[in-house]
Amino acid sequence: MNDSSAICLFRPLAILTTLILIVSGCGTATQSPQGSTSTSKPSDLTAKDQEQTPIKVEGSSHPEPTVAGKSAVVETPAVTKEPVGDNATVPKIESLSAKTSPGSLLQEAPLQPFLEGWEKPAIALLLTGEQHGYLEPCGCSETQSGGMARRADLARVLNQEKGWNLAGLDVGGTLKRARRQDQIKFEKLFEAFQKLNYSVVGVGLEELKLGADFILTRMPGTPDELASSVAMVSANVVLFDQPELGWPLAYRLVEKGGSRIGVTSILGTSLREKVAPMGVNTNITIREPDEVLPAVIESLEALKPDFLVLLCHGNDAEAIQLAKKYPQFRIILAAGGYEEPDGKPTVVGETWILHTGHKGKRVGVLGYYPQNTEQPFRFELIQLDKDRFQNHPDMRELMKNYQQQLEDEGISVSEELLLKHPSGQTYVGAEKCGECHTKAFAHWKETGHAVAFTTLKEGPWHENRAAEKTGWIKRQFDPECLSCHVTGWHPQEMLRYDSGYLNEKQSPHLLGQQCENCHGPGSVHSAREEGNATMEELMEGRQFVRRTLAEARKSSCTECHDPDNSPKFTPERFDEFWEQVKHPFKD
DSSP: OOTTOOOOOOOOOOOOOOOOOOOSOOOEEEEEETTOSOOSOOOOOOHHHHHHOOOOOTTOSSOOOEETTEEOEEOOOOBSOOOOSTTOOOOOBSOOHHHHSOGGGGGGSOOOOTTTTOOOOSEEEEEEOOOTTOSSOOTTOSSOOOOHHHHHHHHHIIIIISOOOEEEEEOSOOOSOOSHHHHHHHHHHHHHHHHTTEEEEEOOHHHHTTOHHHHHTTSOSSHHHHHHSOEEEOSSEEETTOGGGOOSEEEEEEEETTEEEEEEEEEOGGGHHHHSOTTOOOSEEEOOHHHHHHHHHHHHHTTOOSEEEEEEESOHHHHHHHHHHOTTEEEEEESSSOSSOOOOOEEETTEEEEOOOSTTSEEEEEEEOTTOSSOOEEEEEEEOOTTTOOOOTTHHHHHHHHHHHHHHTTGGGSGGGEEOOTTOOOOOOHHHHHTTOHHHHHHHTTSGGGGHHHHHHHOOOSGGGGGGGTTOOOOTTOHHHHTTTBSSEETTTTEEETTSOOOTTTOGGGBSSOTHHHHOOOHHHHHHHHTTOOHHHHHHHHHHTOOOHHHIIIIIGGGTSOTTTOTTOOGGGHHHHHHHHOOOOOO
């Protein structure tokens, strides 16, 4: 290594944790498979429903809707073009509350007690979505929000301490990829949803990436199983061109504590090309919302719900358009907003459009108060931080089972993750580098990089986090952790280079975050230094592994130290962290 070389700081990518939480009480649900709904036009809401759900809009006499004690944003977004027909242009929304005040600003203010001043609602809905595979925040960062374990603690407080009736709705987007590990994660996530009294998960782009066959495996085998399970719902997604399959469900009636809520879901047609491109047979059909929603609404209204909820997995413009066209939905839980929204509903007519952000960092709580005819809803977006929420202990067994399944199936060594290195070279390990670069190697051994793999087995190495080692769940077979804790993996794609770390037995020389993760495979450089290479060949070999400080500052370190996993690693603090690992030593 030379004095302009750089190696990046380490962190593991998202450590996956999920849980089982038994929440007392269970609701019942009525659902309908696609193809079984009426085809007649929708009727208006009954007078009773209209009296129960008035929400303030401009020009009305009702009070402002409140959100965590503050007024909601009331907007009639400007639409530049109305969509017409199958080839409609999605309208451009010039103003949307979920886009105007990013929730990152929320982190700058002290966190206050949640749901302060709320009376007990008839029912409280936990609203989530776009989790993108983040069952837990990365274990390398003690400050990140989110995680199913903290969500379970919130549910425990609401259900067991406050005695509230709870049901959960998720807009979809549960995963990020479609590998075998994601399938396992999907199953574990649904176990957690089941224990948290979720009733509906909308079918989004990410779910459909798993394929029509896999989606069908989620279909319960009997009516009794269906009634008690978490249902995948979409009114306009059809598998194998057979609506009569009955999965996903077209809608579901959620009943809890005397409240009746009609729920359906729509996949936005803006995602059609990503799901089912023209000319490609995916066995997935995305129907136009206008073809299916009138009949679904009529079927739901026949069940006399207190209010209707639409899960809209598309973009903001589509959510706005659906709110305008189908005002029967008093609540639309929408995907496609900011990762960290401001928590204020956008009000279109009498419909609230809600966003809950990405990666499970926050949970929306919607309270329903039917006795308040002027203002029946309250909404608060709750950040799942480490100070107000604990990791529920029931997660331990499920997380252990998840990690054990990854090991048993050999996920980290599977051919599915194999990637050819573009250089064609191979990894030799830090010990080999240290034969010549003795001072740099000695310094590396004193850094956290050297013990990166050990932390997967034993827990965080920092003294101020020693308590976390108690009951630590080992993660050394989890590709999403290995990719930044061993040498020879692609850290962002979580793929294993052909000569990279395989397992402790076969590649012990690649344990930890080593030199070659930033400098590149060193086989050519090493061989030429030890052989009879010409000076030109030697210089070329050295150039292969040369990395500058500018490269480290720009991209090398952030391959692992990204905002999700190292939120303290900011451009402004680069020099501070660099001091810990720089190695301008010459032997």
